[in-house]
Amino acid sequence: MGNFMDMKHVASLAFGLAMAFAAPAYAESVNVGVTTTGVPFTFVDTATQEPTGAMVDLAKAITADIGDEAEFKVVAFSALIPAxxxxxxxxxxxxxxxTDERKKVVDFSTPVYSYGDAMFVAADDATNYTLDDLKGETVGAQIGTTFADKLQALGTFGEVKLYDSIADIMRDVKLGRIKAGFGDKPIVAYQISEKPQLGVRLVEGYEPMQKGDVAVAVSKENPAFLEKVNGAIAKLKESGELDKIFAKYGL
Incomplete structure (x- = not known):
């Protein structure tokens, strides 16, 4: 009788161990840094108060593909790389x-989207300026962006004021505190189309100072993670899901 009970106990343990190994592993949490001033790439959904946008959806799709879960951390744009x-x-x-400068500090994935900068002025200013037309004027750009660096490097403006967000630049352009503002074209265009009350307009015919590739970034200390991320992006491109994610936000 004792041996029978022992065998039952052993069988129960073996079954339990088998079930434990067969059970799906819990998804690891990936801390994803986003900035909420980059509509439509990353912003806050006013209904849910949660981060949303094309790059948020992309991060969810990437982490889901590699079997992890995205946990979003809101960080100022200029603090993303330090974080x-x-x-x-x-x-x-x-x-x-x-950019080449950023690649010295972090590793980027394969590109997911490409665009350039835009110039915007007050809605009641009908002139379509070039950069040369703004010589000696005060203009604005978002701190930490490549556009801000390029504007300062030109050395032709009276001042290049740096702002925390594009919304702050738009406010000062509307109020006449600065002559023009510069920012990511898709972000500026989206905000102007959604909120005419911002009182600014895109300068037609403006030639971007540069066009660049958008990519997600990982630490240089984590090449294995980068490989997984790139694998997920390749699948999203091949399936057409990547295009759908950006098209959802008018990009």
């Missing part, structure tokens, strides 16, 4: 260009 480098976040998914 990644210090290990506070695992992935940057924002409207960020993969």
């Amino acid at each position: 990644l480098s210090s290990g506070k976040i695992d992935l940057i998914s924002a409207g960020m260009f993969a």
